[in-house]
Amino acid sequence: MSIADEIREEARGLVARLKAAGVRRVVMFTGDNQRVARAVARELGIDEYRAEVLPEGKVETIRRLKQEGLVVAMVGDGINDVPALAAADVGIAMGAAGTDVAMETADIVLMSDRLDKLPYAIGLSQQTLKNIQQNVTFVILVVGVLLLGVLGKKVVLASGMLIHEASVLLVILNAMRLMGYRSG
DSSP states (O other): OOOOOOOOGGGTTHHHHHHHTTOOOOEEEOSSOHHHHHHHHHHHTOSEEEOSOOHHHHHHHHHHHHHTTOOOEEEEOSGGGHHHHHHSSEEEEETTTOOHHHHHHOSEEESSOOTTHHHHHHHHHHHHHHHHHHHHHHHHHHHHHHHHHHHTTOOOHHHHHHHHHHHHHHHHHHHHGGGGOOOO
16 A cells, blocks of 8 residues: 655646756656656656655766756755755755755745746746847947947947947846746
């Protein structure tokens, strides 16, 4: 006889949404027994699972994945997850259900214990990086054009300042687009 928690409704379809957000492999490691872990992994479409894993086993699994050249994100909420959160490239703690030490150790704390927020957080971070790259590229181009204009005596102080301030406003407006981000 064994007892298992019910799979949360928001976990259904989570693996597909994570993969759509760019996650290549989803690995679950749990202290649960093999039978329970296999059933959960199969039902959720998880790529790999490790059962009956102690905290040091989680850390070892993360180290192995990193040795394969993967960038590893670890999601956890309990005291047993803290070493693995610290070992991962990105530690993500589930804030509402998480222990204080897990939240202090993690790089990112989701203020909800809803797993379906993970693809949103990944997508928003990807969009933020794209936005930063756009803004830096734009600013370098504007500064380059202004510098060439000053050296070529085509840009004077007043027009240079006007162009610079306009470019600052465009950078701000571009960054504000993130406020309207909605995941796919």
